[in-house]
Amino acid sequence: MPRNMIQVIMRDLDAMRLVFILLGGLVLLFIIAPLAGMFIATSPAEFFETAVDREVAESIGLTLWTSMLATIIFGIAAIPFAWILARKNFPLKKLVSAIIDVPVVIPHSAAGIAILGFVSRDTVVGRLGESVGLNFVGSAPGIILAMAFVSIPFLVNAARDGFAAVPEKLEKAALVLGASPARVFFTISLPLAWRSIVSGMIMMWARGMSEFGAVVIVAYHPMITPVLIYERFGSFGLAYARPVAVVFICVCLAFFVLLRMLSSKYDNAES
Amino acid sequence: MLKVENISVRLGSFSLRDVSFTAGQGGYLVLLGMSGAGKSVLLQVLGGLIRPDGGRVILGGRDITREKVQKRGVGLVFQDSALFPHMSVYDNIAYPLLSRRIGRSGLRRRVLQLAGITWVDHLLERSPRYLSGGEQQRVALARALAPGPEVLLLDEPLSSLDVQLRSDLRMLLREINGRGQSIVHVTHDYEEAAMLAGQIGVMEKGTVVQTGTAAEVFSDPRSEFVARFVGIRNFIEGTLVQSTGTLKNFIAGGISFTLLSDEPPGEGFVVVRAEDIIISASKTSSSAVNNFPATIKSVRPARVGTEVIVDIGREMGALVSEESVASLRLRPGKRVWISFKASAIKYIRG
Numbered sequence: 116m117p118r119n120m121i122q123v124i125m126r127d128l129d130a131m132r133l134v135f136i137l138l139g140g141l142v143l144l145f146i147i148a149p150l151a152g153m154f155i156a157t158s159p160a161e162f163f164e165t166a167v168d169r170e171v172a173e174s175i176g177l178t179l180w181t182s183m184l185a186t187i188i189f190g191i192a193a194i195p196f197a198w199i200l201a202r203k204n205f206p207l208k209k210l211v212s213a214i215i216d217v218p219v220v221i222p223h224s225a226a227g228i229a230i231l232g233f234v235s236r237d238t239v240v241g242r243l244g245e246s247v248g249l250n251f252v253g254s255a256p257g258i259i260l261a262m263a264f265v266s267i268p269f270l271v272n273a274a275r276d277g278f279a280a281v282p283e284k285l286e287k288a289a290l291v292l293g294a295s296p297a298r299v300f301f302t303i304s305l306p307l308a309w310r311s312i313v314s315g316m317i318m319m320w321a322r323g324m325s326e327f328g329a330v331v332i333v334a335y336h337p338m339i340t341p342v343l344i345y346e347r348f349g350s351f352g353l354a355y356a357r358p359v360a361v362v363f364i365c366v367c368l369a370f371f372v373l374l375r376m377l378s379s380k381y382d383n384a385e386s
Numbered sequence: 387m388l389k390v391e392n393i394s395v396r397l398g399s400f401s402l403r404d405v406s407f408t409a410g411q412g413g414y415l416v417l418l419g420m421s422g423a424g425k426s427v428l429l430q431v432l433g434g435l436i437r438p439d440g441g442r443v444i445l446g447g448r449d450i451t452r453e454k455v456q457k458r459g460v461g462l463v464f465q466d467s468a469l470f471p472h473m474s475v476y477d478n479i480a481y482p483l484l485s486r487r488i489g490r491s492g493l494r495r496r497v498l499q500l501a502g503i504t505w506v507d508h509l510l511e512r513s514p515r516y517l518s519g520g521e522q523q524r525v526a527l528a529r530a531l532a533p534g535p536e537v538l539l540l541d542e543p544l545s546s547l548d549v550q551l552r553s554d555l556r557m558l559l560r561e562i563n564g565r566g567q568s569i570v571h572v573t574h575d576y577e578e579a580a581m582l583a584g585q586i587g588v589m590e591k592g593t594v595v596q597t598g599t600a601a602e603v604f605s606d607p608r609s610e611f612v613a614r615f616v617g618i619r620n621f622i623e624g625t626l627v628q629s630t631g632t633l634k635n636f637i638a639g640g641i642s643f644t645l646l647s648d649e650p651p652g653e654g655f656v657v658v659r660a661e662d663i664i665i666s667a668s669k670t671s672s673s674a675v676n677n678f679p680a681t682i683k684s685v686r687p688a689r690v691g692t693e694v695i696v697d698i699g700r701e702m703g704a705l706v707s708e709e710s711v712a713s714l715r716l717r718p719g720k721r722v723w724i725s726f727k728a729s730a731i732k733y734i735r736g
Contacts, residue, residue: 288468290455291433292482293533302481306472 165358178339182323185263197274227332262323270319277311393441416579419589425572461535467526469514476510500528520551540571620658645731654736662730663704674725
């Protein structure tokens with residue numbers, strides 16, 4: 116590093132900034148250390164053995180597709196709803212916005228209990244599902260519901276902020292140019308809010324995938340990975356749960372990075 | 387023809403009251419008013435973006451007051467152009483055409499034709515984000531013209547542009563109007579109004595207070611707004627003719643004014659601020675090249691000072707102090723001289 120650059124850095128490092136950097140470092144360490152410890156404690160042999168363990172692989176597969184399906188199915192309803200929240204004023208709008216945030220603030224086990232009570236066999240929804248061959252308790256559809264319940268606020272809020280950031284004038288201009296409201300939504304509002312929507316979908320998907328509390332109550336079996344990690348910990352102890360956790364984290368991170376890269380590539384292409 | 391009858395709107399503390407005017411087929415109507423006078427709201431009512439509480443909007447014999455936005459047959463250009471940032475210039479212009487069944491080649495032909503009229507044919511593949519303000523407005527015009535609107539509404543289309551671009555865009559607007567396109571244009575700039583308008587409607591506090599040609603509205607202002615902007619009564623319609631050197635002559639009803647201007651000869655208006663007119667008891671020699679014998683018609687107190695209306699073959703208003711009125715003994719019927727410098731005359735191309 117050239118000498119004058121070091122001088123510039125030293126000059127900018129006043130006492131306050133040093134304290135801030137130190138605090139930031141502690142926070143980072145707090146996040147990294149336990150995760151790194153877990154990775155270090157897992158030998159490569161353990162890792163690969165776990166990765167090819169049929170039960171683990173099936174569980175990870177189940178977790179991935181249920182969380183993705185939850186995001187897509189509920190996203191179809193949540194995205195137009197987010198547009199309404201961003202654009203229209205209606206009575207009790209504040210209350211509606213607050214309701215959206217409820218799943219974030221209640222304990223997830225409580226959310227699980229609520230969903231179970233709503234979809235179990237002796238309820239209207241349960242019977243309705245059964246009549247078309249859908250059983251929500253102890254099944255993939257139940258997992259999807261539990262995941263969607265706790266993760267949908269992330270998508271609704273991100274999409275709403277995205278739509279709110281689209282200048283309303285552009286939608287008005289499109290209407291005056293003869294476009295129908297539906298065409299305005301699909302050709303103007305949606306593409307311009309797309310960046311926020313994709314980011315919200317990734318957050319919703321990641322949140323659903325990592326859900327434990329709500330899912331374990333609605334469906335202990337079939338086992339999604341967070342439940343499997345808990346079960347192995349309960350039955351066999353830390354050493355058996357850890358490799359599953361490490362494999363799952365790796366898969367999640369890989370998907371997360373991939374999706375971020377894809378969405379940022381899209382952003383760049385657009386701008 | 388666009389006919390607006392008794393439009394009223396209440397929006398919070400703001401309201402439009404009984405707005406009525408008529409814009410002729412192929413005409414150029416400028417609605418002139420200060421910000422807050424309700425011009426933009428009125429345009430949005432015409433465009434169908436705001437529903438009026440009362441009144442009617444009739445376009446080409448069809449009552450469109452409650453017609454859906456997309457079926458009204460009006461084009462609207464916003465102040466900041468409102469181009470779609472995620473589409474190329476070509477796709478922006480093509481946007482209103484896509485819902486019509488004109489085929490790919492028909493579409494392309496129409497976009498190229500519009501781009502030609504608005505001089506943006508070299509920008510078609512570009513993103514609107516990287517266009518200058520003037521280019522953006524030209525693309526917005528092309529896009530608004532694409533569906534063939536019966537009337538084109540312009541909301542302060544020139545106000546975000548610098549002087550040179552304004553002049554270019556004004557030329558373009560004249561040209562578009564010359565092709566038979568009816569235009570309603572709102573602005574707070576009276577020069578813009580004088581340059582472009584066939585008809586002017588003056589808006590103040592949510593209603594139209596005066597309509598007429600530029601000469602009618604400015605030489606006989608019936609609102610504070612116009613009076614304050616153009617001085618009192620000294621808005622004169624006539625012809626600029628070439629003279630010697632930098633001085634030019636402006637002929638209006640047999641009276642010749644001398645002024646400085648680099649504009650080409652042609653029809654236009656001149657404005658002389660009442661404050662710049664000097665009244666003297668006899669002809670004096672000074673640097674002022676405009677000297678006219680005059681008869682005082684009236685002397686009355688203005689908000690500040692005294693307004694003296696004189697007749698030099700046409701009426702002119704001068705603003706002088708009460709002390710001058712007393713020392714020169716100015717009173718109706720008295721013969722005086724008025725003078726003002728060539729540089730005190732502002733010429734506006736018509």
